[in-house]
Amino acid sequence: MKLKQTIIYLITASLIFTSCGKKEAAPESKTEQTAKAKDHEEAAPTIASLTEDQIQSVGVTTGPIEMKELTATVKANGLLRVPNNNKATVAALFSGVVKTLNILEGDYVRKGQVIATITNPEYIRVQEQYLTTISRIAFAEQEFKRQNELYKNDAGTKKNLQSSSSELRTLSTQKASLARQLQMMGINPASVTNASMRTGLAITAPISGTISNIRAQIGSYVDVSAPVAEIIDNTSLHLDLQVFEKDLPRMRIGQIVHFKLTNNPETEYDAKVYSIGSSFENESKTIAVHCTVIGNKTGLIDGMNITGVVSLDHSTTPAIPTEAIVEADGKFYVFIQTDKKPEAHEEAESKDKKETAPAEKSHARTVNFEKVEVIKGTSDMGYTAITPVGQLAPDAKIVVKGAFFVNAKLTNVGEHEH
Known part of the structure; x- marks a missing residue:
């Protein structure tokens, strides 16, 4: 009986010891897993x-x-504009037929450059009238001197003297008028002779800029109402931002605007506010804020749509x-x-290098x-x-x-x- 109780006691004690050992081993296993996970993250x-x-x-x-100004900003859409004083319509002051055309759309021309020539028989008549008037003036001067001498010697009448004087003044006025017309044609009056009368006139560019449109062609008739071409100076581009009423009190002259083209958001451009409108634009309930484009203007053309950001302060x-x-x-x-x-x-690479053949040294x-x-x-x-x-x-x-x-x-x- 005692032997039986002793055996039961030993079995019970061994089970309790085994159970305690398992409970103590569990936390050790979790600690090892946490350490391994930490090492894994660090690696x-x-x-x-x-x-x-x-x-x-x-x-x-x-x-x-x-360094960008991304805080304290106002977003606005806008349009690139060239002021009218930087646009020009090239027209002939005197009507004629186009003889030569020396431009293509997109060409850059300088002020005074000849872009076309036109012809008209009327140009010869103006030069003819000028030469005729000069001849008549020479005769009128002689007649005036003669009548003046006769009047002094009581051999002539005062009426004849006044008539010759009036004729001389009239011819002088005609000469001045014709000389001015020749200058407007681009002809130097002093160079006009019987042997050098010109049949054609040169049409020159009134401003420097890019040819945006050509309306004439060789053989077409042009005059003041039918221009030859249009020139635009894109170097004077302005930016018109459409700012909402709620943002208007925050706008100031001199603020910097960063903008991008709607069809090319890759490139950023800069502008500076120089004027703030005082009336609403149509029914959009926006006010125009006018800006001068500064810095790079490559790729910018009159009429392009943009998206801009106005920097309200200079913090970057x-x-x-x-x-x-x-x-x-x-x-x-x-x-x-x-x-x-x-x-x-590093270790794996060094091991691989040792195993790699000498022929594979170049990497x-x-x-x-x-x-x-x-x-x-x-x-x-x-x-x-x-x-x-x-x-x-x-x-x-x-x-x-x-x-x-x-x-x-x-x-x-x-x-x-x-």
Whole structure:
């Protein structure tokens, strides 16, 4: 009986000991798993390595961190305009038939440049009248002198003297009028002779600019009401912003406007407010804010639609193109070009190099990009303000295009390791 009780006691004690051992072992197993998970997270790669061929094929582009005015702004749509005093309609002051046309649409012409010539028999008649008037003046002067002498010697009448004087003044007036007409034709009156009368006139550009429209052709009849061409000076482009009534009190002369073309949002241009309208534009309930385009004007043409942002103050913030930012696990990152090497692969690469045949010594040149966490700020006009979580050099080269591909490359490396 005692032997039986002793056996039961030993079995019970061994079960209790085994159960306690299992309870103590469980926390150790969880701790080991947590440590392994932590090591796994710390080992996640942050540097992606791309070959030059990959960079070129995908279009990975780097750029600096820019300073942008993304806070305290007013958005507005607008239109590019050239003031009327920088537009010109080229017309002939005297009617005629087009003989030569020396321009094409899109050509740049300078003020005074000959763009066409026209002919008309009337031009010869004007020169003929001018030469005839000069001859008559010479005779009238002699007649006036003769009548004056006769009158002094009581051999002539005062009436004849007054008549000759009047004739001389009339002819002098005609000469001045004809000389002015010749000058308007582009003919120097002093050069007009019986042997040098011109049959054609030159039409010159009244301003410097680009030929926007040609209305005439060789053989067509032109006059003041039928112009030859139109010239526009795009260097004097203005920007008319349509600002809503609620934003008008915030507008000031001298404010800077950043704008982009509606059909080309890649390029940004600048303008400066020089005048604020005082009446509503039609039924749109907007007021025109007039701005002068400053800096680069390449690709800008009269009549283009734009989207602009008016900077209400001069405060700027670090910003990069919005597409340069990638999101992962609820956080935001950018990639910067670095000289660091991917640590996770150094040992594997050195091992592979030893096993690789000597004939495979040449490797494609690679560029490394490091993943850096940032905090996103205000976004506008394709740019987003950023604040680096850690330190970021002011001259850092940010991946502004192709960041998605670089991130995908890094993600594939991480999955390969696990």
